[in-house]
Amino acid sequence: MPFIEESDLLELHKDIDKAQIINERLLDQIKYKNKEIKRNKVQRNVLAGITGLFLIGALAITSFTAGLSQNGYGAQDQFVLSDIDSLDAIKSRIDNLKTQNEELSLIKEYYLAKEFLEKEKIYSVQIKSFVENNVTLASEALTNTMFVKTNPFYSYSLGNFGTLQEAQRFRKQLVDIGFQDAFVASYKDGKRLQIEDPY
Secondary structure, three states: OOOOOHHHHHHHHHHHHHHHHHHHHHHHHHHHHHHHHHHHHHHHHHHHHHHHHHHHHHHHHHHHHHHHHHOOOOOOOOOOOOOHHHHHHHHHHHHHHHHHHHHHHHHHHHHHHHHHHHHOOEEEEEEEEEOOOOOOOOOOOOOOEEEEEEOOEEEEEEEEEOOHHHHHHHHHHHHHOOOOOOEEEEEEOOEEEEEOOOO
């Protein structure tokens, strides 16, 4: 019958508490980002509506004024001038809104992909495990990596594949470039299910 030292049990409890704190922080960050996305979306829609109303009003005034001058109500030598600077400012605002919309779409796609990966069974190639979480290999910019706590280790995996065959091919490529200990594992809901056949 295995025996657990009290110090090991205490360290295990500390690891569990740290993981819960990290999870709560990540959930808080996701909630904050979602609120920020909603706020930006509302601001973008309001600004787009105001810009649209302004453009419609400007077109109505221009066409009304052009109609008056064609009917002889205005002097023939008068021209309808529009402020070029204000048109450039409007074009600049529209370009900024398009850029913000593209950025929000990328953020939305990231969260949708993350949600999908957490619900579906996926395969990934684990390349390394560490006892302590003091290695800064994972970055938010590397969206195709996984960082999973499998007691008592912290494991790093590359790739998110829908089929075992794709993951096995990728594992072979990693072994060929020097990651001799790489293996394929299946994941669901962010937790490892099992280590798969490498071939």
